[in-house]
Amino acid sequence: xxxxxxxxxxxxxxxxxxxxxxxxxxxxxxxxxxxxxxxxxxxxxxxxxxxxxxxxxxxxxxxxxxxxxxxxxxxxxxxxxxxxxxxxxxxxxxxxxxxxxxxxxxxxxxxxxxxxxxxxxxxxxxxxxxxxxxxxxxxxxxxxxxxxxxxxxxxxxxxxxxxxxxxxxxxxxxxxxxxxxxxxxxxxxxxxxxxxxxxxxxxxxxxxxxxxxxxxxxxxxxxxxxxxxxxxxxxxxx
Amino acid sequence: xxxxxxxxxxxxxxxxxxxxxxxxxxxxxxxxxxxxxxxxxxxxxxxxxxxxxxxxxxxxxxxxxxxxxxxxxxxxxxxxxxxxxxxxxxxxxxxxxxxxxxxxxxxxxxxxxxxxxxxxxxxxxxxxxxxxxxxxxxxxxxxxxxxxxxxxxxxxxxxxxxxxxxxxxxxxxxxxxxxxxxxxxxxxxxxxxxxxxxxxxxxxxxxxxxxxxxxxxxxxxxxxxxxxxxxxxxxxxx
Numbered sequence: 001x002x003x004x005x006x007x008x009x010x011x012x013x014x015x016x017x018x019x020x021x022x023x024x025x026x027x028x029x030x031x032x033x034x035x036x037x038x039x040x041x042x043x044x045x046x047x048x049x050x051x052x053x054x055x056x057x058x059x060x061x062x063x064x065x066x067x068x069x070x071x072x073x074x075x076x077x078x079x080x081x082x083x084x085x086x087x088x089x090x091x092x093x094x095x096x097x098x099x100x101x102x103x104x105x106x107x108x109x110x111x112x113x114x115x116x117x118x119x120x121x122x123x124x125x126x127x128x129x130x131x132x133x134x135x136x137x138x139x140x141x142x143x144x145x146x147x148x149x150x151x152x153x154x155x156x157x158x159x160x161x162x163x164x165x166x167x168x169x170x171x172x173x174x175x176x177x178x179x180x181x182x183x184x185x186x187x188x189x190x191x192x193x194x195x196x197x198x199x200x201x202x203x204x205x206x207x208x209x210x211x212x213x214x215x216x217x218x219x220x221x222x223x224x225x226x227x228x229x230x231x232x233x234x235x236x237x238x
Numbered sequence: 239x240x241x242x243x244x245x246x247x248x249x250x251x252x253x254x255x256x257x258x259x260x261x262x263x264x265x266x267x268x269x270x271x272x273x274x275x276x277x278x279x280x281x282x283x284x285x286x287x288x289x290x291x292x293x294x295x296x297x298x299x300x301x302x303x304x305x306x307x308x309x310x311x312x313x314x315x316x317x318x319x320x321x322x323x324x325x326x327x328x329x330x331x332x333x334x335x336x337x338x339x340x341x342x343x344x345x346x347x348x349x350x351x352x353x354x355x356x357x358x359x360x361x362x363x364x365x366x367x368x369x370x371x372x373x374x375x376x377x378x379x380x381x382x383x384x385x386x387x388x389x390x391x392x393x394x395x396x397x398x399x400x401x402x403x404x405x406x407x408x409x410x411x412x413x414x415x416x417x418x419x420x421x422x423x424x425x426x427x428x429x430x431x432x433x434x435x436x437x438x439x440x441x442x443x444x445x446x447x448x449x450x451x452x453x454x455x456x457x458x459x460x461x462x463x464x465x466x467x468x469x470x471x472x473x474x475x476x
Contacts, residue, residue, distance in 0.1 A: 015253075022382060028375040050378050091453075096396070101449070135396060137266040140288050144260060147388040150381070154389050158334070158373060191470040193463065201463065204456055211450040218442055225431065225439060232429040232471065 001160060002105050002171075005031040005071070006149065007112045009064060009120060012038045016116065018047030018055060019146035025051040027153035028161060032058045033067060033110075068127055072107035072171050073210070076120055076128030077152065079142040090125070092133035093211065095152045099159035101213055107171035111152060116145050126203060129177070129210030172219035177209050180219060183226035190233045239398060240343050243269040243309070244387065245350045247302065247358060250276045254354065256285030256293060257384035263289040265391040270296045271305060271348075306365055310345035314358055314366030315390065317380040330371035333390045337397035349390060354383050410457035415447050418457060421464035428471045 006024060011017055017040055024032060034040075037060065048055045061067050068074050075098065080090055093101075102109070112128065114120035125131065134143060134151050143151070172180075184205050188198055214222075244262060249255055255278055262270060272278075275298065286293045299305050306312050316330055331339075340347070350366065352358035363369065372381060372389050381389070410418075422443050426436055452460075 019382060019385070022378075023385060025378040026374045026381050026385075028377065047382070049382075094396075134392065135399075136264045136392075137395070139266065140260075140263040142288075143264050143388070144257060144285070144287075147257070147261060147264075147385060150385040151389055151392045154372065154374075154392075157375070158332075161373065161375075187467060188463065191466040193466050197459075197462075201459055204459055208446070208450045208452065208456060212446040213449065214446065218446060221435075221439055221442055224435075225426065225429075228429040228431050229425060229467065233474070 002102050002107050002109050003031075004029050004109050004111055004156060005033060006153075007033045007035065007067065007110050008037070008145070009035045009112060009124065010037065010115045011113075011145065012116050013145070014039055014041045015043040015047050016144070016146045017058070018044035018049075018051075020149045021048040021051040021055040021058070023146065023150045023153055025054055026150075027157040029153055029156075030054070034058050034060045035064050035067065036060075036062060064124065065127065068110065069174070070108065071110040072173050073102075073109045073129045073213075074112060074127060074174070075109060076112045076125055076131045077114070077148060078119055078125070078131055078133050079136075079148070080119070080133075090131070091207070092131040094135055095132050095155035096159075098130065098132050099155045101211075103159050105171045105213055105215075107173075111149075113145060113149055129174070129206065131207075170216045172209075172214045172216050176216070176219045176223075177206070177214060180209065180214075180222055180226065181206055183223065183230065187226065187229055187233070190230065240311075240340055240345050240347050241269075242267050242347050242349055242391075242394060243271060244391075245271045245273065245305065245348050246275070246383070247273045247350060247362060248275065248353045249351075249383065250354050251383070252277055252279045253281040253285050254382070254384045255296070256282035256287075256289075258387045259286040259289040259293040259296070261384065261388045261391055263292055264388075265395040267391055267394075268292070272296050272298045273302050273305065274298075274300060302362065303365065306348065308346065309348040311340075311347045311367045312350060312365060313347060314350045314363055314369045315352070315386060316357055316363070316369055316371050317374075317386070318357070318371070330369040332373055333370050333393035334397075336368065336370050337393045341397050349387075351383060351387055410447075410452045410454050414454070414457045415444070415452060418447065418452075418460055418464065419444055421461065421468065425464065425467055425471070428468065428475070 006020060006029060011034060017037065044055060045052055078090055078092055134148055136143060181202060185202055244258060244267060249272060282293060283290055370390065372386055374381060419440060423440055
């Protein structure tokens with residue numbers, strides 16, 4: 001079964017942190033990281049109710065990119081809905097779809113929630129393997145932070161909460177997918193793929209691997225394909 | 239389509255009322271009744287954010303049983319889980335099941351939420367046509383009032399939805415993915431990928447594209463990458 005951690009990036013409202021702690025115990029999620037929280041006061045404790053233990057064990061960190069290295073998969077969240085296929089940075093799946101796609105996998109997964117007012121910035125979105133958005137009204141789509149966390153954890157609990165669910169494929173590690181994307185870039189380089197399209201195409205490749213929940217076995221096989229392509233291109237250019 | 243109203247019975251925390259108002263606009267539910275609220279202060283308005291209009295239109299009532307007469311169906315909620323069949327008063331279905339069962343019906347439906355600390359009393363439970371409970375952890379099953387409302391409304395919205403929301407991403411067509419897989423095979427051929435591994439690797443590629451639900455835009459971009467690889471390999475072998 002996958003193991004989930006909640007990551008709040010620069011949460012601004014202390015009450016929200018407490019509410020999130022409560023929701024985590026409500027839905028059996030154990031680990032929380034707070035990246036540069038604005039402040040944590042009595043309101044957090046009041047709203048945590050019977051989840052004060054979890055709140056006390058919250059890990060406060062500064063280095064967001066460093067934190068991500070601890071996980072096999074990083075799942076970002078957004079409140080912004082885009083109709084445009086090309087706005088791939090904001091292209092998101094539903095929590096339900098995500099939960100169903102991940103339930104038979106093993107691995108350490110970060111669920112990342114952005115600031116109350118501005119969400120995650122583009123740099124942060126780029127480093128996510130997948131992106132989830134809660135379907136909501138067009139009139140006012142932006143949920144309060146803790147309610148977004150609650151609905152996401154509820155969906156995970158619904159699908160994964162049942163400990164009787166087994167059968168797991170090992171998810172490829174982040175560093176493995178990084179290598180794969182590295183090889184992909186190298187191929188683009190060697191075939192003179194247009195410079196200005198390269199970054200977007202690499203990000204697209206990362207998102208495809210993420211949405212597919214690439215397994216270890218698939219990683220090894222794709223690596224095999226890429227090395228063979230690279231070898232052949234080098235041989236011919238050499 | 240059914241029309242839903244939220245009914246909060248003796249809500250004690252003003253902030254929760256505001257949070258519920260916000261959630262209602264988030265999930266396109268228009269009408270709220272407050273039965274004997276303890277107090278409504280600035281905190282309600284602060285947490286309502288862009289849902290202040292709805293908050294102002296909240297109807298405060300005293301006669302709970304009288305209120306119920308306005309509805310075609312009354313749905314209560316409980317945080318207590320019971321396995322015992324005899325405790326029929328607390329026998330509940332999930333929000334998901336409820337939403338699915340009601341989606342093709344018309345009528346006016348009350349979603350009734352009890353007090354933060356004690357929920358609905360036995361008299362109130364008896365007057366409900368149905369009872370819904372959000373599945374949660376055994377360790378600490380009781381959700382904050384506004385989070386329970388949020389999850390319930392989210393499930394309704396998911397199933398019954400926002401008629402304005404369309405399906406956004408155009409999925410690539412089967413014939414397009416077929417072409418992509420054809421190009422992939424051609425690359426394997428040209429780089430002398432081991433014959434005996436080829437079929438499995440092609441199938442794997444197909445599954446990855448499938449699981450990722452490849453979009454049209456992604457299809458075109460991947461086709462671009464493949465043609466460039468093929469072109470380069472041909473040039474060098476030619």
